[in-house]
Amino acid sequence: xxxxxxxxxxxxxxxxxxxxxxxxxxxxxxxxxxxxxxxxxxxxxxxxxxxxxxxxxxxxxxxxxxxxxxxxxxxxxxxxxxxxxxxxxxxxxxxxxxxxxxxxxxxxxxxxxxxxxxxxxxxxxxxxxxxxxxxxxxxxxxxxxxxxxxxxxxxxxxxxxxxxxxxxxxxxxxxxxxxxxxxxxxxxxxxxxxxxxxxxxxxxxxxxxxxxxxxxxxxxxxxxxxxxxxxxxxxxxxxxxxxxxxxxxxxxxxxxxxxxxxxxxxxxxxxxxxxxxxxxxxxxxxxxxxxxxxxxxxxxxxxxxxxxxxxxxxxxxxxxxxxxxxxxxxxxxxxxxxxxxxxxxxxxxxxxxxxxxxxxxxxxxxxxxxxxxxxxxxxxxxxxxxxxxxxxxxxxxxxxxxxxxxxxxxxxxxxxxxxxxxxxxxxxxxxxxxxxxxxxxxxxxxxxxxxxxxxxxxxxxxxxxxxxxxxxxxxxxxxxxxxxxxxxxxxxxxxxxxxxxxxxxxxxxxxxxxxxxxxxxxxxxxxxxxxxxxxxxxxxxxx
Ligand code: ATP
Numbered sequence: 001x002x003x004x005x006x007x008x009x010x011x012x013x014x015x016x017x018x019x020x021x022x023x024x025x026x027x028x029x030x031x032x033x034x035x036x037x038x039x040x041x042x043x044x045x046x047x048x049x050x051x052x053x054x055x056x057x058x059x060x061x062x063x064x065x066x067x068x069x070x071x072x073x074x075x076x077x078x079x080x081x082x083x084x085x086x087x088x089x090x091x092x093x094x095x096x097x098x099x100x101x102x103x104x105x106x107x108x109x110x111x112x113x114x115x116x117x118x119x120x121x122x123x124x125x126x127x128x129x130x131x132x133x134x135x136x137x138x139x140x141x142x143x144x145x146x147x148x149x150x151x152x153x154x155x156x157x158x159x160x161x162x163x164x165x166x167x168x169x170x171x172x173x174x175x176x177x178x179x180x181x182x183x184x185x186x187x188x189x190x191x192x193x194x195x196x197x198x199x200x201x202x203x204x205x206x207x208x209x210x211x212x213x214x215x216x217x218x219x220x221x222x223x224x225x226x227x228x229x230x231x232x233x234x235x236x237x238x239x240x241x242x243x244x245x246x247x248x249x250x251x252x253x254x255x256x257x258x259x260x261x262x263x264x265x266x267x268x269x270x271x272x273x274x275x276x277x278x279x280x281x282x283x284x285x286x287x288x289x290x291x292x293x294x295x296x297x298x299x300x301x302x303x304x305x306x307x308x309x310x311x312x313x314x315x316x317x318x319x320x321x322x323x324x325x326x327x328x329x330x331x332x333x334x335x336x337x338x339x340x341x342x343x344x345x346x347x348x349x350x351x352x353x354x355x356x357x358x359x360x361x362x363x364x365x366x367x368x369x370x371x372x373x374x375x376x377x378x379x380x381x382x383x384x385x386x387x388x389x390x391x392x393x394x395x396x397x398x399x400x401x402x403x404x405x406x407x408x409x410x411x412x413x414x415x416x417x418x419x420x421x422x423x424x425x426x427x428x429x430x431x432x433x434x435x436x437x438x439x440x441x442x443x444x445x446x447x448x449x450x451x452x453x454x455x456x457x458x459x460x461x462x463x464x465x466x467x468x469x470x471x472x473x474x475x476x477x478x479x480x481x482x483x484x485x486x487x488x489x490x491x492x493x494x495x496x497x498x499x500x501x502x503x504x505x506x507x508x509x510x511x512x513x514x515x516x517x518x519x520x521x522x523x524x525x526x527x528x529x530x531x532x533x534x535x536x537x538x539x540x541x542x543x
Pocket of ligand 1: 168200202209210211212213214215216217284285286287331332333334335336337
């Protein structure tokens with residue numbers, strides 16, 4: 001079962017060096033995260049797998065790495081200066097500033113059709129502040145999501161040096177369309193791919209790395225002749241869905257959702273979202289849009305755009321005429337994909353039954369936790385209900401439900417209940433001894449591919465051979481670490497928890513016949529392989 005609560009993933013990420021809260025020595029900066037030693041490897045592997053699939057393995061794609069800071073006119077003519085905004089309303093009673101479209105959607109059960117409809121609902125007092133319930137809300141106003149900064153040594157106080165931190169990487173591709181076309185001698189259809197940082201001053205960031213103000217996008221702009229756009233769109237939907245599945249994502253957790261007419265951006269002919277079943281519900285992983293010829297035209301010289309230096313168009317040799325290509329845009333988030341792969345790979349499993357008396361003690365404690373939650377005042381009703389029903393299900397199913405108990409022990413709401421301390425005092429020890437946490441990451445995504453252990457760390461011959469193996473494997477491009485800081489069982493558990501697919505143990509037989517034990521993370525089966533053949537074996541398994 002993949003992770004059922006985001007808290008479980010947050011806790012694992014912090015404990016094992018995947019993701020840390022940013023600037024934590026100064027108390028952090030809300031919804032900003034730093035990728036630690038294992039997180040950076042995982043996210044790099046996600047980006048590498050994407051690049052390999054959409055650039056290297058195709059004949060119709062080129063790569064690009066455009067600057068984050070661009071001429072402000074890019075954002076004027078792309079439409080972002082005028083329209084890249086969220087509608088905000090102020091609650092006059094409690095002084096909070098919620099997103100008006102979210103309030104509307106939550107209270108009316110559907111998305112609003114526009115600012116006018118939101119404001120009509122506010123005026124008619126049909127919607128209320130989600131925090132205090134007051135209907136005294138100000139008319140909603142657009143709040144631009146682009147971060148502003150200025151170039152040059154002096155901030156003159158006016159907007160003469162104003163530039164934006166790009167809110168998407170796509171515009172860097174459009175404005176380089178002509179450069180790539182000319183230098184790479186491309187013919188339609190072809191595409192340009194780019195990975196890079198994007199910044200949005202999100203009003204309601206949250207859900208860990210799902211929505212942050214600084215994030216990384218993996219975007220493709222695929223240029224086709226008008227008329228060939230619909231087929232290309234379908235092909236990209238299939239291609240991108242298969243990418244997630246080939247990297248091990250469970251099909252039941254991935255779905256394709258067609259955007260409804262009123263959700264579409266004004267330039268989009270059609271847009272499909274690939275959604276993942278995150279612990280907080282189905283949410284967008286990637287958007288795949290047919291953006292027609294809107295963007296290339298927007299950046300071409302015309303009566304509407306006297307600032308552009310030329311036209312972004314294509315000379316079609318077959319038809320002997322100029323045309324403006326249509327664009328299919330598969331736009332994914334590197335952070336969201338990384339989070340989805342983590343959630344999907346996560347498993348807590350019972351490996352052996354604890355003694356009956358320990359189980360009984362734990363059951364009593366979990367039951368008294370459920371009662372305490374029931375008696376607790378001031379806790380939101382839905383949180384209360386969730387905690388009570390989870391605890392009751394766990395208590396009834398122990399010891400089989402020990403894995404779910406791990407999630408409850410890491411739940412930040414559950415931690416506010418006093419009895420949870422006692423549950424953890426007993427539960428953590430039992431869980432440690434009788435369950436294992438595994439990340440079933442695809443070997444190409446796993447931060448480490450191989451861990452090498454000597455059976456005994458005080459035998460120099462074993463240590464020397466194990467260290468030598470680590471060095472050789474790493475030199476041949478297999479990400480490998482050496483570890484001798486515990487008993488083999490403990491070392492396996494540590495590697496399972498971070499998703500290392502294979503662990504090698506060097507034992508006394510290894511010294512005689514140059515064979516080693518290779519243990520598989522998922523099956524826990526061990527096989528005996530010849531040390532000199534390991535690099536080739538792992539390289540083959542990684543392709
Ligand atoms: P959402 O509806 O979730 O705000 P969006 O439709 O605005 O997303 P796009 O502009 O289509 O997103 O961006 C493409 C991709 O970039 C998204 O599918 C997502 O993976 C990623 N992305 C967008 N905004 C964020 C963010 N604030 N934090 C992390 N990733 C993001």
